[in-house]
Amino acid sequence: MKQLTHFLEGFGSAVQLLFQSARFAGTLPRQRARFIDQCYLIGYTTLPIVAILCFFMGSVLALQSGYSMENFGAKQFIGSLVGLSFARELGPVIVAILVAGRVGSAITAELASMKVYQEIDALVTMNIPPARILVLPRLAAVLVMMPVLAIIGNLIGWFGGAVVCKYVESIAIEPEAYFSALRRYMKFKDVGIGLMKAEIFGFVVVLICCSIGLNTRGGPREIGASVTKAVVVSLISILVLDYFVTKVLM
Amino acid sequence: MTHPIHRNPITAVESPALGVTIDGLTKNFGKFQALKNVSFSVEPGEIFVLMGPSGSGKSVLLKHIVGLETATAGRVLINGQDATAEHTLERIRIALVFQAGALFNSLSVYDNLALYPREHRFGDEATISDKVMRALQILSLENSARKFPSELSGGMRKRVAIARALVMEPQLMLYDEPTSELDPVMGATISEIIATLKDEYHVTTIVVSHDRELALGIADRVGILMGGELVFLGPPASLRQPADPRIADFFHPRIDLKNPRFKNLET
Incomplete structure (x- = not known):
């Protein structure tokens, strides 16, 4: 019962934060510098880890599917399997998980520390709403950067699959055949669905992390607890949302 | 009664100084009562020092004035306007x-x-x-x-x-323990700055502190909170020989090293 109350409180507080931030949407043009800073943090600094992870996820996917599809004589479809899996599912989910772990934790730590050391209180007494200068630029930046990260993740994942198909002897499929299969069975809609998922996941992750950070109470120990909570709640939200969004968009 | 004129320290623009009224303020944190029906007024342009031992509710009271806490009962009025009302911080700095x-x-x-x-x-x-x-x-x-x-x-x-x-460009300055963790010289400097801002610009000032020197040196009036209750309100001069034994203990603490409690600390 207590956990349900906490969950509902947290949910309510995140929704409230979303509405508070939306009220200040008109101030975004004059917060250009903060927005660009956040785009850099969310997009550019996450890119290397997205690239590494997506490359190896694509490779593993091609390797595993090559091994099992060989039994059915369906090796020529590896390209479409890797392509569709990445575009519709793995790309957005991997990117969202990385954003939660890397960016979300940093956001929560920063805001929780500002809250604990009374910087947030100082903003309130200065009549500067934290939702305007701390949350809105982050939400806007994640909306811009998530599709970019997801597209790059998809391309690198597909490329990872192609490398394995070419150089693993038991698969031995040329890149032309691999990409031809990928193009043949994949529609633009599949990529679109993936990008929409990435948008939703990223937005929810940043909102959750901001909300948990701003609601931290106590001392330095609670900052750590908030970061852990933000990452766990974000990961659960991504996977739960993934099911429902997939069901709706199917 | 004529109100002093507040002169903005930065722009030198003049305007009537602000007054603050604390009216029956009560704050509960669960079962703990941090403030118990506290009432007093701060006159426009004066320095009011709120003193008391740690945990007596001084900082909680200050947070009510800026709207960082909401009262369980009672209210804070700034120039007659409710401090918790929407847009108060937009009208009053x-x-x-x-x-x-x-x-x-x-x-x-x-x-x-x-x-x-x-x-x-x-x-x-x-x-x-x-x-x-x-x-x-x-x-x-x-x-x-x-x-x-x-x-x-x-x-x-x-x-x-x-x-x-x-x-x-504030019309009301609030200080929470401005001299804590400072050496005596720096503490005196900060006290001097607070007094100068008041003398030159007539900024209404509320200082929360347990620094006796600061209170006696710069306050126009002093309030003392103990256990969430206001136990003293008056000019600092009357604190030199306080009649209330609780205030006398707070101002002139006596440490008796022969007290049996200290025996436990001996090695």
């Missing part, structure tokens, strides 16, 4: 100097001071720069403009926090 400074660690001293005027669009960057540099000059901090809070000493952080408050 209240600056709170936090105990630890609450400076924005990711911003330089200059940007800490410039944040308020930039966000409230007080003018172009040149105007804002003038205001910021003027506030830094008042607090003798002009050489620290490009430093970050982590590079400053405790005393400097407090002075930066006061300078940041001045840039807000």
Whole structure:
């Protein structure tokens, strides 16, 4: 019962934060510098880890599917399997998980520390709403950067699959055949669905992390607890949302 | 009665000074009662020092004035307007100097001071720069403009926090333990700054402190909170020989080293 109350409180507080931030949407043009800073943090600094992870996820996917599809004589479809899996599912989910772990934790730590050391209180007494200068630029930046990260993740994942198909002897499929299969069975809609998922996941992750950070109470120990909570709640939200969004968009 | 004229420390614009009324303020945190029906008024342009032992509810009361806490019962009126009403902070500029400074660690001293005027669009960057540099000059901090809070000493952080408050062009200044964690010389400097701001600009000032020297030195009136109750309200002179034994104990604590409690500490 207590956990349900906490969950509902947290949910309510995140929704409230979303509405508070939306009220200040008109101030975004004059917060250009903060927005660009956040785009850099969310997009550019996450890119290397997205690239590494997506490359190896694509490779593993091609390797595993090559091994099992060989039994059915369906090796020529590896390209479409890797392509569709990445575009519709793995790309957005991997990117969202990385954003939660890397960016979300940093956001929560920063805001929780500002809250604990009374910087947030100082903003309130200065009549500067934290939702305007701390949350809105982050939400806007994640909306811009998530599709970019997801597209790059998809391309690198597909490329990872192609490398394995070419150089693993038991698969031995040329890149032309691999990409031809990928193009043949994949529609633009599949990529679109993936990008929409990435948008939703990223937005929810940043909102959750901001909300948990701003609601931290106590001392330095609670900052750590908030970061852990933000990452766990974000990961659960991504996977739960993934099911429902997939069901709706199917 | 004529109210003193508040002169803005930065712009020198004159306006009537603000008065504050605390009316039956009660605050409960669960079963703990932090404030018990506290009532008093702060006259426009005066320095009111609120004293009391740790945990007596001083900082909680200060947070009610700026709207960081909501009262369980009672209210705070600033020039007759409810402090908790929406848009009060838009109409009345209240600056709170936090105990630890609450400076924005990711911003330089200059940007800490410039944040308020930039966000409230007080003018172009040149105007804002003038205001910021003027506030830094008042607090003798002009050489620290490009430093970050982590590079400053405790005393400097407090002075930066006061300078940041001045840039807000406040009508009401609140200080939470301004001399805590400072050496006596720096404590005296901060007291002098508070008194100077009041004398020159008639900023209504409420200081929360347990520093006896500060209270006796700069206060026009003193209030003492104990266990959430206001047990004294009057001029600082009457605290030199307090009649109430609780206040006498607070002001002139006697430590009896022969007390059996200290036996336990002996090795």
